[in-house]
Amino acid sequence: MADLFADDLPQNAPDVVSEDAPLADRLRPRALDEVIGQEHVTGPEGAIGRMVAAGKLSSMVLWGPPGTGKTSIARLLADAVGMRYEAVSAVFSGVADLKKAFAAAEQAQKAGQRTLLFVDEIHRFNRAQQDGFLPFVERGLVTLVGATTENPSFELNAALLSRAQVLILHRLDAEALGKLLDRAEELEGPLPLTAAARDALIASADGDGRFLLNQAETLYAANIPEPLEPAALGQFLQRRMAVYDKDREGHYNLISALHKAVRGSDPQAALYYMARMLVAGEEPLFVARRLVRMAVEDIGLADPQALQQCIAAKEAYQFLGSPEGELALVQACIYLATAPKSNAAYKAQKASFASARDTGSLMPPMNIVNAPTKLMKDAGYGAGYAYDHDADEGFSGDNYWPEEMAPQTFYEPVERGFEREIAKRLDYWEKLRRERHG
Structure with a gap:
């Protein structure tokens, strides 16, 4: 048994593990059925399980968070189908290392042995280096197994992805982490924790x-005489920081979740996702900018105050700074989530911009163009303009569209919030327009 999560083991490490090795190494699984938490791919009905049963592997990319077993699965795959295992890390390896790995695979192929080439952190290779794998994969010289914590859609070449199956590994849930601690306790004895503290340790991972096992090893090494309660455990160990790279997928997943929770009028979920971002170190002004976007895209004129609330929150944050200023962002978030929703202005922008691109440089009707010179006035510029303030109801009902273009409808207010009143005005003006001009 052992580290499901030996993603940072030395390359081609021997199977015999020293008693002095870290707990994560000593708990590394010896077979695929010992891998915890990834049964959806390693089990009999999973993609890996089916490949192993058939005795033939295709190239693949293992995509998942840190500590979910990517390296261990790759090593066990090679053993399960009798392949030679070769590993490189995109962090430490260069072109010379890859050439050496391919040369060794070629020698092995001549001896009748197939090679599984494991590439850790494969997304760190640049596009040209990723392309360099293609001829060797296509020739069948190596079966490529890449590991990445980043979204392959963004980080890997399309050509490489077309030749490799992407398998998603899940973050370990509480049940899987509990099983992992059970294995640690079988090897090292009971952890010095109460039941509640044990649950807290699992949650902290x-x-x-891998992080969980490292924390457990720290507890074993401390020779704690009495079981710790959750509060004492929190003082003794540091909690793992949430995985959140500001320029990576986690960043976009959370801002998308925040935006959709606001759009869906769920203030509780919206606050949760905003808190996730801010607690993880997101720049508050980025959140403020996104709140402004939500105000104009999803609320608009259904509640004109929504935009003002967001601008005020941004200014309040800049005035107060952290942590007091975050309260203003919280207030704006709640306001947006509880406001009536309309994307009528957003749709109007899309439609009007598309129409402007399609119609090119059509001239406005002569009655509403500017006539700053006598020559232009003599040419008919501005002739017949009806000054709306002189008309009954302050509305002339004149035509403002180019002669070559029929009137269009871009903005259609919804029957929610303030836009209900706007819809009444538009209906009234349309009625007057028909009465006066037919």
């Missing part, structure tokens, strides 16, 4: 099995 945030789905990372």
